[in-house]
Amino acid sequence: MEKVKVAVIGTGGMGTGHAEGITKNVEETELVAVCDFDKKVADEKAKTYGVPAFYDHKSLIKAGIADAVTIATPHYFHPPIAIDAFKAGLHVLSEKPIGVTVKAADKMLSAAEKSGLVFGVMYQQRTRGVMQAMKRLVDSGKLGRIYRATMIETHFRTQAYYDSAGWRATWKGEGGGVLLNQAPHGIDIFTWLMGLPEKLQAVTRTWRHNIEVEDEASALIWWANGATGYYHTSTAEAPGADVMEIAGDKGKIIFRNGTLTFYEIEPDVDTFCNDAGIMWGSPEAKETPVEIEDRPTGHSEIIRNWARAILYGEELLSPGAEGIRSLEFINAVILSGATGKPVEFPVPRERYERFIKEKIASSTFVKTVKEKRETDPKHVGK
Numbered sequence: 001m002e003k004v005k006v007a008v009i010g011t012g013g014m015g016t017g018h019a020e021g022i023t024k025n026v027e028e029t030e031l032v033a034v035c036d037f038d039k040k041v042a043d044e045k046a047k048t049y050g051v052p053a054f055y056d057h058k059s060l061i062k063a064g065i066a067d068a069v070t071i072a073t074p075h076y077f078h079p080p081i082a083i084d085a086f087k088a089g090l091h092v093l094s095e096k097p098i099g100v101t102v103k104a105a106d107k108m109l110s111a112a113e114k115s116g117l118v119f120g121v122m123y124q125q126r127t128r129g130v131m132q133a134m135k136r137l138v139d140s141g142k143l144g145r146i147y148r149a150t151m152i153e154t155h156f157r158t159q160a161y162y163d164s165a166g167w168r169a170t171w172k173g174e175g176g177g178v179l180l181n182q183a184p185h186g187i188d189i190f191t192w193l194m195g196l197p198e199k200l201q202a203v204t205r206t207w208r209h210n211i212e213v214e215d216e217a218s219a220l221i222w223w224a225n226g227a228t229g230y231y232h233t234s235t236a237e238a239p240g241a242d243v244m245e246i247a248g249d250k251g252k253i254i255f256r257n258g259t260l261t262f263y264e265i266e267p268d269v270d271t272f273c274n275d276a277g278i279m280w281g282s283p284e285a286k287e288t289p290v291e292i293e294d295r296p297t298g299h300s301e302i303i304r305n306w307a308r309a310i311l312y313g314e315e316l317l318s319p320g321a322e323g324i325r326s327l328e329f330i331n332a333v334i335l336s337g338a339t340g341k342p343v344e345f346p347v348p349r350e351r352y353e354r355f356i357k358e359k360i361a362s363s364t365f366v367k368t369v370k371e372k373r374e375t376d377p378k379h380v381g382k
Contacts, residue, residue, distance in 0.1 A: 001027060001028070002028075002311055003027075003028060003029055003030040003307075004028060004029050004030070004067050004068050004091070004307045004310050004311060005029075005030050005032045005065065005066050005067045005068070006022055006029050006030065006031055006032065006066060006067070006068050006069065006070060006307075007031075007032055007033040007034065007035060007054075007060055007065070007066040007068075007069045007070075008022070008031065008033075008034050008035065008069070008070050008072065009035040009036075009057050009060065009069050009070065009071050009072065009073060009081055010035070010036060010071060010072035010073035010074075010077075010095075011034050011035070011036040011041055011042060011045040011072070012036075012041075012072065012165070013374060014072040014095050014122075015034075015036070015045075015070070015072035015073075016045070017072075017299055018070045018072055018093075018299065018303065019031055019034065019045065019049055021298075021299050021300035021303050022070075022303060023049060025300035025303075025304075026300050026303050026304045026307060028304055028307035028308055028311060029303060029304075029307045031049055031051055032051055032052075032065050032066050033046075033051050033052045033053070033054055033060055033063070033065055033066060034046050034049065034051060034052075034053055034054070035053070035054040035055070035056070035057055035059075035060045036053075036055065037055060037056065039053075039055050042054065042055055052065070057069075057081045057084060057085075058084060061084055061085060061088045061090065062088075066090060067090065067091060067310070068090055068091035068092065068093070068118075068306075068307075068310060069081075069085050069090055069091075069092055069093070070092075070093040070094075070095075070122075070303070071085075071092065071093070071094045071095060072095045073095075074167045074173060074174060075097055075099060075100045075174060075175055075180060076099070076100050076104075076173075076174075076175060078094050078095065078097075078098055078099050078108070079098070079099045079104040079105060079107055079108040082094055082098075082108050082111065082112070082119075083107060083108060083111040086111040086112055086114070086115040086117055086119075087111065087115070089115070089117070090117065091117045091118040091119070091306075091310050092112070092117070092118075092119050092120070092320065093119075093120040093121070093122065093302070093303065093306045093320075094108075094119075094120070094121050094122065094320060094323070095121075095122045096121055096122050096123055096184040096185065096188070096323065096326070097180055097184045097323065097326060097327045097330065098121055098320060098323035098324065098327060099327060100174075100175030100176070100180065100356065101175070101327075101331065101349075101352055101353055101356055102324065102327055102328050102331050102346070102347050102349055102352060103349040103350070103352065103353050105323065105324050105327050106324070106349070108320075109320070109321055109324060112320055112321070113321075118306060118309045118310045118316070119319065119320030119321065120302065120305070120306040120309070120316055120318055120319065120320050121318050121319070121320045121322070121323035122299060122302055122318070123184075123185060123188045123189075123302070123318040123322075123323070123326075124185075124297065124298050124299050124301065124302045124318075125185045125186070125188065125189055126188070126189070126192070126302075126317050126318050127295065127296070127297040127298065127301040127302060127305075127317060128295075128297050129292040129293040129294060129295050129297075130255070130258065130260050130292050131189055132292075132293060132295075133260060133290050133291065133292045133293070134189075134193060134244075134246075134253060134255065134260060135192065135193060137251070137253060137262060137290065138193050138194075138246065138253075142250065142251045142262075142264070143246060143247075143248030143249075143250055143251040143252070143253065144248040144249040144250030144251060144265075144268055145225070145248055145249045145250075145270075146194070146223075146225070146227050146246060146247065146248040147226065147227050147228070147247060147248065147249065148227060148228060148229055148245070148246075148247040149190070149193075149194050149221070149223075149227060149229040149244075149245070149246045149247070150229050150230045150231075150243070150244065150245045151186060151187075151190045151229075151230075151231050151232070151243070151244045152230075152231075152232045152233075152241050152242075152243045152244075153183065153186035153232075153233050153240075153241065153242050153243070153244075154232070154233060154234045154235075154236075154237040154240045154241045155178070155182045155233070155234065155235045155237070155240050156235060156236070156237060156238045156239075156240055157182070157209070157215075157235040159209055159210060160370070160372075162209055162210070162211050163367075163368055163369060163370045164369075164370060164371065164372040164374070165369065165371065165372075166367060166369045166371075168181075168211075169181075169209070169211035169212065169213050169215075169367075170211075170212055170213065170363070170365065170367060171212060171213060171356065171359040171360045171363050172360045172363065174213065175213075175356060176213050176214065176330065176334055177206070177211060177213035177214040177215050177235070178214060178215050178216065178217065178233055178234055178235045179204075179214060179217055179233065179330045179333055179334055180330060182233070182235055183217075183233040183330070184326050184327075184330065186233065186242070187231075187326040187329050187330060188318075188322075188323075188325070188326040189244070190231065190244065190329075191325045191326055191329055192322070192325070193244075193246065194223065194227075194229075194246070195223070195325075196325055196328060196329065196345050196346075197221045197222055197223045197224075197229075197329075197345060198222050198223055198224045198344065198345060199221075199222050199342050199343060199344040199345065200219045200220060200221045200222065200231075200329075200332055200333065200336060200342065200343060201219065201220045201336055201341075201342045201343075202217060202218065202219035202220075202332070202333040202334075202336035202337040202343075203217070203218050203219075203337055204216065204217040204218075204333065204334065204337025204338070205217075205337075207236065208234075208235070208236035209235070209236070210368075211365075212363060212365035212367075214334070214337065215234060215235045215236050216232075216233070216234035216235075216236055217231075217232070217233055217234070217333050217334075217337060218230070218231065218232045219231045219232075219333050219336065219337075231333070241257070242255075242256070242257050242258070243255065243256050243257070249265070249268040249269040249270050250264065250265055250268045250269075251263060251264050251265055252265065252285070260290055260292065261287060262287070262288050262289075262290045263285040263286060263287055263288065264285075264286050264288045265283050265284070265285050265286075266283060266284050266286065267283055268283070269283060271283075301317075302317065302318055305317045305318075328345060328346060328347050331347045331352050332345065332347050335347065335351070335352055335355055338355065338359075
């Protein structure tokens with residue numbers, strides 16, 4: 001079988017997950033190298049997988065042994081590594097988010113477009129049958145005019161997690177907190193279904209952890225069609241929640257911790273409101289079964305789809321170009337939370353660049369680091 005020769009750049013938790021998937025689950029790929037700035041770690045991973053080790057991405061690219069790379073470094077490095085790879089004729093799969101700032105991501109997308117190569121982003125939630133079903137419902141028009149959308153997606157992380165690496169949860173090393181690390185997957189689905197809003201007003205805070213970036217964020221949202229909504233995320237809540245509601249005048253989606261419920265409304269909300277002629281009552285909301293495909297999911301399925309796009313032109317489930325959407329939302333929430341003012345879309349590029357540079361320059365945070373590289377067991381080999 002024809003295989004894509006892949007090198008993994010960044011062999012921490014997620015990079016190890018990529019390597020496991022490439023070597024154990026995805027028959028369309030062959031792992032040909034690993035790369036990490038930490039020589040000891042790179043050498044250990046190279047020995048584990050029986051491939052060469054590189055200590056900077058330029059040397060790896062120059063070696064000419066790979067057709068494609070996956071990037072699982074800290075977020076700031078995603079755009080420059082991807083740009084160098086595209087210029088050298090290599091396909092790219094980037095971990096989420098594709099960058100820290102929309103301006104840097106714009107350059108990444110431009111390089112991808114000019115290269116004509118396959119660019120994917122690791123948004124593996126899109127592989128889930130329930131997410132695909134929600135997308136079909138929204139795109140089919142069965143909800144009618146959407147007037148409200150809400151998402152609450154919370155997580156829990158210990159202080160030891162944040163202390164495990166110097167780059168985590170700092171303005172200089174990560175560029176944000178929960179919004180750039182845990183939240184992008186949910187935000188990707190939310191904006192995949194709803195599109196980007198017209199503006200939002202956010203509140204962010206750091207209250208549970210000893211970090212300098214946000215561990216909680218909330219936002220009121222306005223879309224151009226008149227719909228309104230609410231978004232909330234954190235790494236300070238247990239048990240975690242995964243809830244989304246999308247309400248339209250003809251139908252309503254309720255997704256709660258993996259379970260999807262769809263209601264068809266007859267007559268539609270507007271008609272009943274205006275024409276019912278009664279004081280009490282509401283239109284009938286009929287729970288309607290939704291077909292949810294039983295399909296393979298997870299990181300390996302994104303890698304497989306990306307490899308098959310390279311080999312056979314298969315349509316990407318998670319195109320890199322769509323990675324800008326979730327990043328745009330994230331930048332808007334961070335900026336609005338910091339300024340206390342609404343932010344309109346598209347996010348002002350130069351203003352956000354100045355904001356990040358100012359946060360880095362003014363930082364006085366002293367981080368305690370207890371270095372530890374450990375892959376989340378939920379993601380190993382999946």
